[in-house]
Amino acid sequence: MNYRFEVVSKEKYKREKLKKSMQKDFPKLMLQSVLEGKIFNIESSQELSQKELYELKNEILHDPVTEYIYGYQEESSLQDTGYYCEILLRPGVTDNSGAGLKEALKILKPNCEFEVSSGKLFHIHSQDEISSEECLEFMNEYFGNSLLHIINAYPAKQYLEKRPSLYHMPKVEKQRPETKFYNLNESDSKLLEWSKENCWALDLTELKCIQTYFNKTKVLEQRKEKSLGQNLSDVEMEILAQTWSEHCKHKIFSANIEYSETDTGVFKKLSNLKVNGLFPDFIRSTTEELEKSGEANYLVSVFSDNAGIVRYDEKMDVCVKVETHNSPSALDPYGGALTGILGVNRDILGTGIGAKPIANMDVFCFADKTLADRVGLPDRILHPSRVLEGVHLGVEDGGNKSGIPTINGSIHFDDSYAGKPLVYVGTIGALPPSTEHYPQTHLKNQKAGDYIVVAGGRVGSDGIHGATFSSLALDENAPATAVQIGDPFTQKKLSDFLLEARNQGLYSSLTDNGAGGISSSVGEMAELTGGARIQLEKVPLKYAGLASFEIMISESQERMSFSVAPQKLESFLELAKNFEVEAFEIGNFTDTGFLEVSHDGECLAYLDLEFMHKGLPKKNLKATFSVKENPFKAWHGKDFRKKLPKNTKDLFMEVLSLPNIASKENLVRNYDHEVGAASYGKPFVGKNSDGPSDAGVIDMSAHGGSDNSLLAVSNGSQNLFAKEDAYFAAIASVDECVRNLVASGADPEKLSILDNYCWPDPIPSETNPDAEHKMAQLVRSCYALKEIAIQYKAPLISGKDSMKNDFIGKHEGKNIKISVSPSLLVTGVAPLKEEHFTTTNFKNHGDTIYLIGNKLSNELYAGEFTRNFLIDLDESIFPKYDLEENYKLYEDIHKYCGKLKFSSLHDISEGGLFSALSESCFGGKLGAKLLVSSKNLSLLFNEGLARFIASIPQKDEANFENAFSEHSFTKLGSVSEHYTLEFNDELISLKDLEKAWKESVNA
Secondary structure, eight states: OEEEEEEEEOOHHHHHHHHHHHHHHOGGGOEEEEEEEEEEEEEESSOOOHHHHHHIIIIIIOOTTTEEEEETTSOOOOOSSSEEEEEEEOTTOOOHHHHHHHHHHHHHSTTSOEEEEEEEEEEEEESSOOOHHHHHHHHHHHTOOTTTEEEEEEEHHHHHHHGGGOOOOOOOOOOOOOOOEEOTTSOHHHHHHHHHHTTOOOOHHHHHHHHHHHTSHHHHHHHHHTTOOSSEEHHHHHHHHHHTSHHHHOHHHHSEEEEEEEEOTTSOOOOOEEESOHIIIIIIHHHHHHHHTTTTTTEEEOSSSSSEEEEEETTEEEEEEEEEOHHHHHHOHHHHHHHHHHHHHHHHHTSTTOOEEEEEEEEEEEOOTTHHHHHOOOTTOOOHHHHHHHHHHHHHHHHHTTTOOEEEEEEEEOGGGSSSOEEEEEEEEEEOSOOSSOSSTTSOOOOTTOEEEEEESOBOSTTTTHHHHTTSOEETTOOGGGOOOOOHHHHHHHHHHHHHHHHTTOOSEEEEOOTTHHHHHHHHHHHHHTOEEEEGGGSOBSSSOOOHHHHHHOOOSSEEEEEEOGGGHHHHHHHHHHTTOOEEEEEEEOSSSEEEEEETTEEEEEEEHHHHHHOOOOOEEEEEEETTTSOOOOTTOOOOOBOOOSSHHHHHHHHHTSTTTSOOHHHHTTSOSSTTSOEEEOSEETTTTOEEOSSEEEEGGGGTOOTTOEEEEEEEOOGGGGGTOHHHHHHHHHHHHHHHHHHTTOOGGGOEEEEEEEOOOOSOBTTBTTHHHHHHHHHHHHHHHHHHHHHTTOOEEEEEEEOOOEEEEEETTEEEEEEOOOEEEEEEEEEEOGGGOOOSSOOSTTOEEEEESOOOOSSOOSSHHHHHBOOOOOTTOSOOOOHHHHHHHHHHHHHHHHHTOOSEEEEOOTTHHHHHHHHHHHHHTOEEEESSOTTOHHHHHOOOSSOEEEEEOGGGHHHHHHHTTTSOEEEEEEEESSSEEEOSSOEEEHHHHHHHHHSOTTO
């Protein structure tokens, strides 16, 4: 029996909110009314009784108080004007709503078989006449995605007539294709053709390396024993392509690089350099130097697992990982971001012997919502509103539905992110240093003979070529199979099961199934024992017909790979069953030195692990820094800077409404910050909890840590400086991250930081003439990262790089390339005590306000102010700084927090002193009586390093000035009970400024 139901909201405010949002982004529609609903299609092996139908409708499908429900044979009160649009899932696309309903139906009628699909229903009524084609175009741009959805539009009367027949149940119907074999002794052009056709993302040097290896007599003899010939199977080629992808092997960060400078302009000169790998020379060496000197004696495990592990507390280790999910989020913002946050949660679950995710964080980089109106959108680029809302909802659903609080993050806007958004997602984990079954929980303990067990979701064609796809520039031929949609409920069950299995000591090792699927997870785990044997017919599938290589590399979500000793397999599988988690044994670990893959008894892959993991040839790249030859140019060639308003209040309101300065509260509020009851410092602070905080703070005692054990988490991302010089951008990003930690009371002597690079393509090609300059920017950034990390005694404990953040397509009929501004995200963690904890909001009328740090009041430097207004910069562009002095200031701030205490402390970042001062006022709902002029633009808007706005009790002025006598500081005035900014030459209402700050177009 087939059933179809429509569920629509009764709540007018929801309809008005949706209408307002759509009208704001698409004013030409002239909307009169909008309705959003849900569609459920159900196929059952038995007819449902009237009682069961009643329970289904009123207890499962809808809330009678807030929603209407209509069965396909029932009359409805749906309007008969305008258009109805259905957004339905294509076959094979993950359907979380449908899966949830299917679980409920099993309880309703246990002995009945069900298939379920869900969709969305929209009713649009415009004041102006629109065609069904225009309606479809709008729905595809705003709500649907042709890669994932079937979108239908009907005139209202036609839809109401067709309702009884509009049943949709997507089913994948495919037959398993035969395995392909490739003769790699073909011509170079043929090899490259295969690489492009199959999305291997291998260059000719790499292909020739594989060719040479498999022509060796010894290799041919080994293959003959397994009934394999000289030709490689598609399974073998795909395994090598995933293993050797930029995403997995970080080829650019491992390359030999010759760096030279032809013109540095006003920027720092590095002279010529020979780099033997950015990672070993600048990142790993930084941590090794600090560890050797004794400055980082809290490190437990770095660069060897899914996340970095540090020990600030003898009772609980901290695990930290930050990932990017840029390419998938460009294709499907919701699915890409959801998959990203769930994936980094699994990184934590797969760290050591299994850590518990306890907090999430995210940083997004988008084009702002006005881009389409200003320059029009390039072909096949999603509207920035769609990207923002989809990515935000994906991370929200991933955290909220998994029971993990989101405690820290930021959002950045720039036109360079129109082609590829940057989606950074991170997770903090808690790992006990030892347990009853694992004396050292950071170590893996698998042995040859252990079973390979995969637990969690089943395998489908979603996520195939995710690793190799993310290693390429985005273009209009991006594969639909690269898109995945995560399922947070399945992952929550998997997480709960995993932690209980850990507590019972039921496995010896584990890792997550991320990029490359079991090809990567088992391939990496096999290195620990020296081999693995996989039987693909044992891998659970979502549907039949997958090719052998698809089963091997599919990145279908919510899966973990375990190593389970033979004597514990039965208990492991039984526990999984109790948690309603599917778990299947698919082979075993060996010590043969090979990864062997068979399907129905036929050997399809026999790969030497040494060649798989260490056979990749090293790249040799050139990096040439030349400022004059490579000035940054916006992809659309336009300058949108404005003239300075003549009125000071108008200027202040415009500054506070700038996309990178305005409040993001409307977006951030949707995250659950409280779940887990351990969020000590939340994203918003102050009288009405609407002032921004500088860092998230976790109470580690709630997760097994010692009493009075807090952990601060922050980020720094000053990437728009990289348009001029990535060296300064890296220095500024690290300093911002550390400032945020210090401003919250964290201990600067126990910093740990992570680096996440998202860069435009630095590999030379016909479409990439400035590759050497981009490579030079990357070298300069890494050089600066090491310099400041050593000076700040901040070991790098984990990181990730994404190197192909470009879009190649068309805009107004012309070929274009959109490359992101070179971007580095720095994430930091550090411990603190309750007595040191400080917030950003002013608290007491009469407190004295100080600027801590250089005034920077003589000239204007690059920053948000100069990027948005027509200002002539001084030649120096960036302010001078002293890293040694900065670190000494941070130590003294921490000492002061422990002795006397600030009333408030807020770092100065985007928008300069004025923005920080305003935010402290907004949070406290207090004003400021100032000793400075409202016309001193350099004082108010410069963005330098190591600068803070502080307030202290008036009685502590002498103690404060004595404590900071070796540093620059300026008394700015005092906190006022009047909600105004009272300069020495002008009085401005904070109520109007706060309104502008909160009601920005991107908020």
